[in-house]
Amino acid sequence: MGARCERSVQLALKAFIEGSAELIAEVKSLDRHIDRDEMESDELALRILALRQPVAHDLRLLATALKLVTDLERIGDIGVNISERVLELNQEPPLKPYVDLPVMAEETQRMLHDALDAFVAGDAEAAHRVIERDVTIDAYYSQIFRELLTYMMEDVRNIYRATRLQSIAKYLERVGDHATNLAEMVVFMVKGQDIRHAGKLSTTEK
Amino acid sequence: MGARCERSVQLALKAFIEGSAELIAEVKSLDRHIDRDEMESDELALRILALRQPVAHDLRLLATALKLVTDLERIGDIGVNISERVLELNQEPPLKPYVDLPVMAEETQRMLHDALDAFVAGDAEAAHRVIERDVTIDAYYSQIFRELLTYMMEDVRNIYRATRLQSIAKYLERVGDHATNLAEMVVFMVKGQDIRHAGKLSTTEK
Numbered sequence: 001m002g003a004r005c006e007r008s009v010q011l012a013l014k015a016f017i018e019g020s021a022e023l024i025a026e027v028k029s030l031d032r033h034i035d036r037d038e039m040e041s042d043e044l045a046l047r048i049l050a051l052r053q054p055v056a057h058d059l060r061l062l063a064t065a066l067k068l069v070t071d072l073e074r075i076g077d078i079g080v081n082i083s084e085r086v087l088e089l090n091q092e093p094p095l096k097p098y099v100d101l102p103v104m105a106e107e108t109q110r111m112l113h114d115a116l117d118a119f120v121a122g123d124a125e126a127a128h129r130v131i132e133r134d135v136t137i138d139a140y141y142s143q144i145f146r147e148l149l150t151y152m153m154e155d156v157r158n159i160y161r162a163t164r165l166q167s168i169a170k171y172l173e174r175v176g177d178h179a180t181n182l183a184e185m186v187v188f189m190v191k192g193q194d195i196r197h198a199g200k201l202s203t204t205e206k
Numbered sequence: 207m208g209a210r211c212e213r214s215v216q217l218a219l220k221a222f223i224e225g226s227a228e229l230i231a232e233v234k235s236l237d238r239h240i241d242r243d244e245m246e247s248d249e250l251a252l253r254i255l256a257l258r259q260p261v262a263h264d265l266r267l268l269a270t271a272l273k274l275v276t277d278l279e280r281i282g283d284i285g286v287n288i289s290e291r292v293l294e295l296n297q298e299p300p301l302k303p304y305v306d307l308p309v310m311a312e313e314t315q316r317m318l319h320d321a322l323d324a325f326v327a328g329d330a331e332a333a334h335r336v337i338e339r340d341v342t343i344d345a346y347y348s349q350i351f352r353e354l355l356t357y358m359m360e361d362v363r364n365i366y367r368a369t370r371l372q373s374i375a376k377y378l379e380r381v382g383d384h385a386t387n388l389a390e391m392v393v394f395m396v397k398g399q400d401i402r403h404a405g406k407l408s409t410t411e412k
Binding site for chain 1: 238241242244245248249251252255256259261262265266269272273276351355358359362365366369372387400402403406407
């Protein structure tokens with residue numbers, strides 16, 4: 001399921017960068033696979049919980065599986081969403097030579113890949129390194145959004161395309177968030193330690 | 207946790223409609239509560255799974271709880287996101303008299319409220335009715351987006367505010383998605399029947 005999610009985002013972005021529409025059918029087919037994966041994974045996790053009554057690490061693994069498929073399934077949806085924006089963009093000439101967006105796309109894909117690797121390897125250290133990279137993705141989004149605003153203000157004919165590009169950047173930012181969630185769950189699975197909201201809660205009142 | 211999510215979205219939208227900034231501190235405080243609720247709920251669900259080894263309906267309830275808190279936690283984040291956009295909007299005069307966005311906001315809040323009610327009551331029929339309403343929310347988003355595009359094209363000075371309003375509409379659309387997820391989980395919890403992706407998978411190849 002994780003491999004299909006990676007492939008989905010990869011193909012959607014390939015369609016964007018190469019201006020090709022053929023890959024989009026494949027993204028949609030992957031999404032249907034990912035949807036089925038989600039349902040099958042949940043069914044299996046529940047069956048194991050009912051029949052084997054696992055504890056400690058095994059229980060955490062199953063709880064993680066139940067949660068993690070939600071993030072993966074949304075990544076599959078995001079692949080489709082990006083494809084739809086790419087189709088709309090392909091109907092017009094490119095707004096500009098894209099520089100930041102491909103770099104953001106690369107970085108986001110790497111983050112997702114490393115989060116899934118950390119899960120498979122049960123590597124909490126690697127998961128921590130993934131989490132640290134989310135600020136970079138967020139910074140890319142802000143930068144791209146600001147740049148797109150200037151294009152919109154320059155010429156009204158840019159507005160529609162700029163909003164499509166902004167959506168793609170926003171979807172990438174959300175893939176980064178999902179990768180972060182995956183990585184946080186890996187830490188929980190391996191160490192039994194819930195690090196979600198750690199930054200936010202420690203800096204605020206109890 | 208559900209009540210806090212409702213309140214968070216409600217306050218963020220009140221801040222938007224009344225142009226008031228005071229409510230935003232409360233939204234942020236609610237978000238921190240919701241984050242803690244998520245962690246506590248997960249801890250409790252795992253403890254019950256480990257100690258009681260539940261089966262059938264009880265097991266489905268716990269699996270639902272593990273999944274559902276993820277959607278609720280994101281709704282808490284969305285409350286904060288909406289507040290941030292409201293703060294940015296408040297720095298300038300309103301773009302136009304808002305008509306559709308308050309209606310969309312009302313409808314989204316009702317959907318969330320009804321999804322949570324269906325969970326508490328274990329009412330699968332009510333959950334089905336919630337799911338059907340998501341198309342309306344999506345239609346509102348498309349309509350608002352199109353209208354905002356025309357404002358952007360009319361005057362460059364509208365662009366920034368229009369992008370803030372678009373974000374708010376998008377966040378509402380996502381609250382609708384989360385409410386739909388909650389409702390689908392209620393059906394699963396009550397009937398043991400996984401209806402996710404039902405429409406999408408039945409209309410496509412096996």
